[in-house]
Amino acid sequence: MNLKFLSEIELDERIKTLAQRERHLLHEVLLTIKEIDSRKTYLELGFGSLFDYLVKGIGYSEGSAQRRIDATRLIREIPAVADKIQSGELKFNQISLVQRAAREILKNQSVKVTAEQKLQVFEDLCGKSHSESQFKVAAFFELPVVQSAQQKVQADESVRVEFTLSKEAFEKIKYAQELLSHAVTTQDLGQFLAYLSEKVIRQKTGFKNQNRKSSTSDGISxxxxxxxxxxxxxxxxxxxxxxxxxxxxxxxxxxxxxxxxxxxxxxxxxxxxxxxxxxxxxxxxxxxxxxxxxxxxxxxxxxx
Known part of the structure; x- marks a missing residue:
């Protein structure tokens, strides 16, 4: 079909039809990922996690893989949201925001966010942009609004990192720097984090970091x-x-x-x-x- 010969109305009808098919196909993709996750079939195929399987085995980008995992596990927890995803009422980025907030609350407060709470916040996210959704989720769960970290590799292969800390988190870091001022005399945050990383690696693995490319992913318990x-x-x-x-x-x-x-x-x-x-x-x-x-x-x- 040569799209150049379609009228504006025909193009409009075509894209709406294709979008509906796309959402239906997405629904089938999520259900398939859900079954793969439940049966852990990716392990038999030689992948260490569902995330690795979707990225390395299927070819999704890291962000796309994580969003689909968040959506799949939400469907398992709350089957009713599957219809909202298929209709386009609920977006992947909104699901990831809520799922990430739930993980943070469980980790830091040992409190599990209920399905009812998630449904309540989802009702308030309909029609909202990503930035608006960030503020809505943060306000609902009483969490600080944290912007995504930005990383840039420089010419000398050093990495420049820009991220946002809550007031409380920054105060904790400054206090930790004071407590360890005898070991790290500089107030440079990068050097302080490098010192902490080295200390954790030694405690957890018993080995010194000897110019490894990755100092956090290959330590043995x-x-x-x-x-x-x-x-x-x-x-x-x-x-x-x-x-x-x-x-x-x-x-x-x-x-x-x-x-x-x-x-x-x-x-x-x-x-x-x-x-x-x-x-x-x-x-x-x-x-x-x-x-x-x-x-x-x-x-x-x-x-x-």
């Missing part, structure tokens, strides 16, 4: 090296040097997971089956594939 019931520290250090990501391989495609999220030391032959702590019997698995291996060994399936 101290739980993997605790006491005599776990591999010797020298073996863990050598394993970490050899394997810096998840080693799970999909038996059908041969694809290696390579996720660096929550890496854990695993015994190829489990301890209960006679496996030892020798380096040859150790491997790095992400948390998702470590759980998958355990479930397979114990005959436990994910429920659909």
């Amino acid at each position: 101290t739980a993997t090296v605790a006491a005599r019931k776990t591999p010797a520290l020298k073996n863990v250090k050598q394993l970490r040097h050899q394997q810096q990501c998840c080693q799970y391989i999909d038996p059908d495609t041969g694809r290696r997971c390579e996720s660096k999220w929550l890496p854990q030391v695993d015994h190829k032959q489990s301890r209960w089956a006679g496996g030892n702590h020798q380096l040859e019997n150790l491997q790095i698995l992400c948390a998702g594939h470590n759980r998958l291996k355990y479930r397979k060994e114990n005959g436990v399936k994910y429920s659909s």
